[in-house]
Amino acid sequence: MERHTLENGLRVVLAPDRSAPVIGVAxxxxxxxxxxxxxxxxxxxxxxxxxxxxxxxxxxxxxxxHVQGSGGTFNGSTHxxxxxxxxxxxxxxxxxxxxxxxxRMRGPRLTEENLRNQVDVVKEEIRVNVLNRPYGGFPWxxxxxxxxxxxxxxxxxxxxxxxLESATVADAAEFFKRYYASGNAVLTVSGDLDLAETLEMVExxxxxxxxxxxxxxxxxxxPDLTAERRESYTDPQAPLPAVASAWRVxxxxxxxxxxxxxxxxxxxxxxxxxxxLVERLVLRxxxxxxxxxxxxxxxxxxxxxxxxxxxxxxxxxxxxxxxKVLRTVDEELDRLATDGLADGELARTQARxxxxxxxxxxxxLNRALRMAVLEQQRGTPELLxxxxxxxxxxxxxxxxxxxxxxxxxxxxxxxxxxxxxQ
Amino acid sequence: MKALPDLGPTRKLxxxxxAERTLPxxxxxxxxxxxxxxxxxxxxxxxxxxxxxxxxxxxxxxLFSGTAxxxxxxxxxxxQKVGGGxxxxxxxxxxxxxxxxxxxxxxxxLELLGEVLSGAAYPADEVATERDRLADGIQVAQSQxxxxxxxxxxxxxxxxxxxxxxTPEVDQVRAVRPAQLRALHAERLHPAGATLxxxxxxxxxxxxxxxxRVLGTWNGGGKQVDLPPTPPIEPGPITLVDRPGSVQSSxxxxxxxxxxxxxxxxxxxxxxxxFGGYFSSRWVENIREDKGYTYGPHSVIEHNExxxxxxxxxxxxxxxxxPALLETYxxxxxxxxxxxxxxxxxxxxxxxxxTLQLGMSTQGGLATLASTYAGFGLRLDYLPEYAxxxxxxxxxxxxxxxxxxxxxxxxxxxxxxxxxxxxGPLSALTAVERA
Numbered sequence: 001m002e003r004h005t006l007e008n009g010l011r012v013v014l015a016p017d018r019s020a021p022v023i024g025v026a027x028x029x030x031x032x033x034x035x036x037x038x039x040x041x042x043x044x045x046x047x048x049x050x051x052x053x054x055x056x057x058x059x060x061x062x063x064x065x066h067v068q069g070s071g072g073t074f075n076g077s078t079h080x081x082x083x084x085x086x087x088x089x090x091x092x093x094x095x096x097x098x099x100x101x102x103x104r105m106r107g108p109r110l111t112e113e114n115l116r117n118q119v120d121v122v123k124e125e126i127r128v129n130v131l132n133r134p135y136g137g138f139p140w141x142x143x144x145x146x147x148x149x150x151x152x153x154x155x156x157x158x159x160x161x162x163x164l165e166s167a168t169v170a171d172a173a174e175f176f177k178r179y180y181a182s183g184n185a186v187l188t189v190s191g192d193l194d195l196a197e198t199l200e201m202v203e204x205x206x207x208x209x210x211x212x213x214x215x216x217x218x219x220x221x222x223p224d225l226t227a228e229r230r231e232s233y234t235d236p237q238a239p240l241p242a243v244a245s246a247w248r249v250x251x252x253x254x255x256x257x258x259x260x261x262x263x264x265x266x267x268x269x270x271x272x273x274x275x276x277l278v279e280r281l282v283l284r285x286x287x288x289x290x291x292x293x294x295x296x297x298x299x300x301x302x303x304x305x306x307x308x309x310x311x312x313x314x315x316x317x318x319x320x321x322x323x324k325v326l327r328t329v330d331e332e333l334d335r336l337a338t339d340g341l342a343d344g345e346l347a348r349t350q351a352r353x354x355x356x357x358x359x360x361x362x363x364x365l366n367r368a369l370r371m372a373v374l375e376q377q378r379g380t381p382e383l384l385x386x387x388x389x390x391x392x393x394x395x396x397x398x399x400x401x402x403x404x405x406x407x408x409x410x411x412x413x414x415x416x417x418x419x420x421x422q
Numbered sequence: 423m424k425a426l427p428d429l430g431p432t433r434k435l436x437x438x439x440x441a442e443r444t445l446p447x448x449x450x451x452x453x454x455x456x457x458x459x460x461x462x463x464x465x466x467x468x469x470x471x472x473x474x475x476x477x478x479x480x481x482x483x484x485l486f487s488g489t490a491x492x493x494x495x496x497x498x499x500x501x502q503k504v505g506g507g508x509x510x511x512x513x514x515x516x517x518x519x520x521x522x523x524x525x526x527x528x529x530x531x532l533e534l535l536g537e538v539l540s541g542a543a544y545p546a547d548e549v550a551t552e553r554d555r556l557a558d559g560i561q562v563a564q565s566q567x568x569x570x571x572x573x574x575x576x577x578x579x580x581x582x583x584x585x586x587x588x589t590p591e592v593d594q595v596r597a598v599r600p601a602q603l604r605a606l607h608a609e610r611l612h613p614a615g616a617t618l619x620x621x622x623x624x625x626x627x628x629x630x631x632x633x634x635r636v637l638g639t640w641n642g643g644g645k646q647v648d649l650p651p652t653p654p655i656e657p658g659p660i661t662l663v664d665r666p667g668s669v670q671s672s673x674x675x676x677x678x679x680x681x682x683x684x685x686x687x688x689x690x691x692x693x694x695x696x697f698g699g700y701f702s703s704r705w706v707e708n709i710r711e712d713k714g715y716t717y718g719p720h721s722v723i724e725h726n727e728x729x730x731x732x733x734x735x736x737x738x739x740x741x742x743x744x745p746a747l748l749e750t751y752x753x754x755x756x757x758x759x760x761x762x763x764x765x766x767x768x769x770x771x772x773x774x775x776x777t778l779q780l781g782m783s784t785q786g787g788l789a790t791l792a793s794t795y796a797g798f799g800l801r802l803d804y805l806p807e808y809a810x811x812x813x814x815x816x817x818x819x820x821x822x823x824x825x826x827x828x829x830x831x832x833x834x835x836x837x838x839x840x841x842x843x844x845x846g847p848l849s850a851l852t853a854v855e856r857a
Contacts, residue, residue, distance in 0.1 A: 019458040020783035021433045057424045061711060065702045069769035070429055071776010074701075090776045092430035099427050120714025124670070128717055128737045132670045134565040239565045240558060272507060273486070273498035283494060286551055289558045317558055348502035355505035355523055358459040362784045420565050 001382055002195055003375070006203065008211035009183030010105075013371050013381045014198055015190040017364060023191035024365030025097040026086040027105065028372040031179035032079045033157035034220050039166070042122070042159015045078040046167055047175050049118040051085060052076065054109035063100055070096050079298055080157070081305045082373055088365035091192040095201050098189075102205040105185065110172045119164050126158050134237040138416055139244035139313055140297040146231050147246050147309060147412040152220045181212035188372040188381070191364030222307050224248045225410050232415035240289075241316040242416040243325060246309035247406045249295065253305060253378055261398035262310050263301045264391060266293035268341070268349050268399060269312070269332075275349070276332050281314065287325050288314040302387065303373040310406070322415050330408055337404035341396050354388040361385075435778065435809050437802050438788065441626035445634050447642040449613035452792055453629035454621040454802070456785050461505075462528045462622035462629075463789035466519040466535065467797055469615045470512055471649045471727070473606060476590035480549070481603045482510040482517060483556055487548035489541040494548055497534060506531045514585050514649070515727045516797060517611070522786070525623045532636040539611060539640050544603040557592045567665060567737070571672035571838040574663045574857055579655050579676045579731065579834050612644025613637070617796040621789040652729030654678065655834045659853035660747075664841035671743040671839030675750060677732040677832055679723045682798060688811035689823035690732075694723050695770035696762050696820070697753060697828060698734050702769060704753045705734070713749070715742045727797060732827065740840055744847025747837070751851070754833070757824035767817055774812045778805060 004012045036043040054060040067074040072089030085104075087097050130136035141156050148154040187206065189198055225248070250258035269277045270293035281288045291314040295301040299311075314325055361367050361384060371381035383390075439455040470478060486508065487494045501507055504527020510519045523531050563569040573589060580586035618637065620629050655678050680686050691699075698705035698721035709715045719736035738746040781787045782805070792802055837848060841856065848854050 017458070019456065020779075021436070022780055022783045061702070061707060065769060066426060068700055068702045068773045071772045071779065073777065073780065088780055090433065090779045092432055093776075094430070095427040096429060099424070103424070117711065117714045121710055121717055124715070124737065124739060125717040127670045127739065132567060132668060132737070134562065237565055239561045272502060274495045274502055279495055282555070283548075283551060286554065289555045315558070315562070317554060318561075344499075344503065348499055351505040351524065352502045352507060355461060355507075358461055359522060359786065362459050362461075362786065364783065 002199070003381065004199060006182070006206055008207070008209050009213060010206055010209065011186045011375055012199070012202055013186065013188040013375050014193065014195055015188070015367060015371060016193050016195060017190060017367070018192050020364070021091045021192050022088060022364050023091050023094050023097070023189060023193055024086065024088045024363065024368035025101060026084055026188045026365070026368040026372040027101045028082050028084045028186045028376050029180055030082055030184045030214060030217065030376055032081045032083055034080050034152040035179065038151050039163060040171065041155050041163045042157065043163070043167060043171065043175065044083060045158065046118060046122050046164060047172055048076045048078045048083050049122060050110060050114065050172055051104050051108050053114040053118065055104035056106045057103050058100070060109070060114060063104070066096060066100055072097070078157070079300070079303065080296070082303065082376060084369060084372065086365060086369055088363070094189070094193060094198065098201055098205045101187065102209060105180065105182065105206065105209050108176065110169050110176070112169055115167065115169055115172065119167065122164060123161060130158060134235060134239065134420060135242060135416065138235070138242060139311065139414060142233070142414045143244050143246055143311065143412065144297060146229050146414050148222055148307070150220070150222055153222060153307060178215050181214055182209045183212060184214035186372045186376045188368040188375065190368040190371065220307060225412060228408050229412045230415070231413070232417055234417040234419040236419040238416055238418045239420045240318055241320050241322060241418050242314065243316070243322045243413060244311060244313035245326065245329070245411050245413040246311045247410050248307060248309045251306035252301070252308060260390060261394050261402040263295055264349065264353065264394045265399050265402045266295060266310055267353055268345065269293045271349060271352060276336065277312070277329065280332055281325065281328060285328060286317070287320060287328065288316050290315045302370065303377070305377060326413065333403045333406050337400050340400055346396055346399060350392045350394070353391045357387045357391065435806050437805065438782070439626055440802065441630050443630045443634065445613065445638050447613045447638060447640055448615065449637055449640060450617045450796070451630050451633040452617065452619045452796065453624060453626035453633070454619070454788055454792060455624060455626055456621055456788055457623040458785065460525050460623045461522055461785060462525040462531070462620055462624060463522045463785045464508065464520065464531060464535070465619040465789050465793035467617045467793050468517045468611060469515070469647065470517040470610060471515055472584060472647045473512070473610060475587065476594040476598050477602050477606050478512040478517070479590055480553060480556055480595060480598050481606055482512040483552045484544055484549050484603060485510045485519070485538055485542050487552060488543050488545045489537050490543055492537065497538065500534055501531065504530045508535060514588060528620070528624065528629065529632050529636060532633060536637050536640060542607060544600045544607070546600050549600045549603065553595055553598060557595045560589060560592055560595065563589065567668065567670070567672045567838055570663065570665065571674050571836060574661060574838060575674040575676060575733070575836045578661050578836055581653055583652050583728070584649060585652060585726065585728065610644060613640045613642060614644045615646060617793065619789050619793040619796065621785045621792065649728040652726070652731070655731060655832065657832050657834055659855040660848055661836045661857050662841055662845060662848065662854050663836060663838040663857040665838050666840055666842070668838070668840045669740055670737045671740055671837050671844055673736045673738055673743070673746060673750065674836045675734040676834045678827055679730040679732045681725060681730050682800065682804070682808070686823050686826070688808065689815045689819040690827050691723060691774060692767065692770050692812065692815055692820045693757060693823040693828055694721055694732060695773060696766060696824070697721055697757050700770070700773055704756070705750065708753060709736065709738070709746055709749050713745070715739060715746045725798065740843055743837065743839060743844040744851060747848060747851055751830045754828050754830040758829040759825070761817055761821035764817055767820055771812055771815070775809055778809055
């Protein structure tokens with residue numbers, strides 16, 4: 001794994017792996033949902049769409065056609081703290097991919113026509129994922145406003161239709177100028193590549209991207225809850241009740257040592273039939289039909305900054321009792337904190353986590369994506385290879401302490417009242 | 423203007439090392455080496471055609487719910503110890519057990535798999551729990567437009583064929599008894615005709631030895647059950663399924679297709695790409711990037727053991743349902759009536775060839791590919807053959823495939839949406855029949 005910084009401030013990580021003749025290319029910008037301005041909910045995501053609408057040397061549609069016409073696939077996605085753009089291709093298309101990413105880093109073609117078209121597309125995306133289905137946006141859009149008070153942390157990251165429709169080309173130009181700076185980006189390439197040759201190509205294509213520094217990143221910190229919060233809403237399309245709760249966890253970056261046990265705790269509680277809450281709630285009590293636990297509303301423990309939380313979500317059978325489920329969760333957390341883990345319980349959870357972490361890194365593209373965010377948020381892309389070990393070093397005592405911290409008065413809960421099939 | 427860099431030399435498709443053995447009990451084992459990460463992917467495919475729908479689904483959900491010696495939790499914990507996890511699922515063709523784990527745990531994973539295959543007990547309590555969970559899951563599925571559209575489409579195109587209904591009713595699930603699961607298991611869960619695929623950081627011959635040692639005692643017997651071929655797709659009026667208040671309409675279009683060994687297969691795959699099989703297709707560029715009617719339209723050739731078909735799917739805003747259908751017919755008609763441009767074909771060809779490489783570049787991808795192919799009697803050596811056919815397909819052949827298979831006159835379509843608002847606009851374009 002090699003790290004470089006170009007003169008314009010672009011950080012570059014290259015990670016050769018010759019196990020298959022393919023490459024993954026990722027460009028990550030340090031801007032996400034939390035950075036979008038008030039009155040412009042959903043703008044970070046809308047802007048992500050605009051980055052595919054043509055650039056300095058490329059007409060609309062050209063990006064898609066060049067990636068796919070080279071045998072590759074592409075996408076982009078908008079997260080709380082970053083936005084990624086990526087493609088994976090046969091290795092012979094490496095230079096072409098670098099050209100395409102560099103071209104839009106120099107500047108996308110921001111036109112009124114493209115903006116209106118993509119506002120329409122995004123509205124259909126929101127309809128298909130949120131408005132026209134049961135449990136739409138649950139819990140990733142529904143829990144943050146219960147958990148947090150400030151606009152950056154609490155608002156709807158998909159955006160309101162009003163805000164999306166009010167977006168202008170000038171807004172987009174300003175957003176690009178401020179956040180899509182070379183100094184605010186990381187480029188990673190993983191897969192079947194030659195280091196020296198690839199670095200030379202990176203210089204050739206990205207070297208003339210104008211230097212712009214990263215903007216100051218404000219703190220999004222909020223105080224922890226001091227009293228339980230609980231809200232509910234009726235989902236007219238949902239046939240069965242559901243509930244999600246979250247508790248704040250330590251800063252994933254500044255307080256990594258204290259944070260890590262929560263990542264493991266989520267798995268002790270919910271990974272598979274032998275986990276605490278599945279065994280108790282699903283198999284024994286039958287008070288829920290499914291239960292899951294993870295870090296951050298987007299479930300990406302290695303790609304989120306403070307403030308964030310550990311989430312539990314459950315779907316209940318018809319007429320299910322949410323209070324009873326929450327009481328049982330409290331009871332199980334208390335039991336874990338008091339009595340500790342059974343023999344082998346932690347080790348087997350860690351073994352399964354190692355499988356998941358290794359499996360995540362089999363594809364060249366996944367390695368590129370994860371390294372890019374690790375570089376951006378921590379400056380340590382090599383952490384990618386260390387995660388199974390670090391997860392394996394979490395101790396029973398740390399798990400007990402983490403479980404003990406998940407008390408009801410620090411909990412934010414949102415409940416879905418089933419309004420469908422009534 | 424800066425020029426787009428050329429592609430480097432194309433690398434030939436290289437197959438991974440593999441070995442295959444059919445055990446005396448009839449189980450075929452295929453072991454494939456990809457050492458990138460120290461894991462193993464496991465796929466067991468057992469023929470399961472013509473099984474009782476609700477029982478098959480519940481059997482899959484309770485296969486790991488205990489044996490005489492081990493409980494659900496024991497089995498899951500034992501698998502976890504070696505970083506493992508296994509899940510079962512059933513469809514009208516097969517029962518599939520899929521999972522993965524640390525490669526050092528391969529033998530233990532296979533032992534636990536063997537224990538449930540030979541001794542799954544379907545305990546009454548566990549069956550009752552899973553029965554309720556399955557029923558709840560079906561109820562949730564029935565509230566999802568994509569599921570409802572799929573249900574209506576397969577009913578429309580498969581008629582009386584067993585493929586026509588693939589989700590059991592809630593009360594059918596509630597009626598299933600543990601003894602029926604035991605009987606179904608005894609009748610159909612046998613190694614004859616089954617294929618186990620192992621992919622990972624392994625030595626293929628040694629992995630075969632391990633599999634033979636552990637699963638060689640899985641009892642033989644069982645019977646071969648075949649499905650009749652799927653019926654031809656009957657064109658006719660659009661089937662309109664009412665979903666009052668729906669803010670989008672779910673558009674589904676089915677057309678005939680051919681299986682992977684048919685001489686027209688490669689040309690049809692390319693024609694599908696040109697229509698809607700990838701982002702840079704006519705349909706996506708038209709109804710998304712030009713008109714903004716929809717977010718993720720796509721089309722695909724679905725291969726099932728009893729037949730193949732083309733399906734195009736889009737969720738479109740209610741107010742543009744008519745125009746979206748019009749553009750869909752237009753793009754199908756254009757492919758059926760006019761030859762594509764050479765440049766457009768080359769772009770689709772490169773995509774088809776490149777994504778073959780990408781699909782083989784992970785353990786999970788290889789395992790799913792090898793297992794799927796095995797269900798159709800094919801092996802990974804089909805890939806270079808297919809690649810050669812994609813590379814050789816001519817413009818005339820692709821145009822002919824468009825005319826033969828993608829003609830709008832042959833369409834069977836379903837639209838799920840707010841009937842009150844969309845029936846008029848749809849009726850302006852074609853005949854409509856309420857479901």
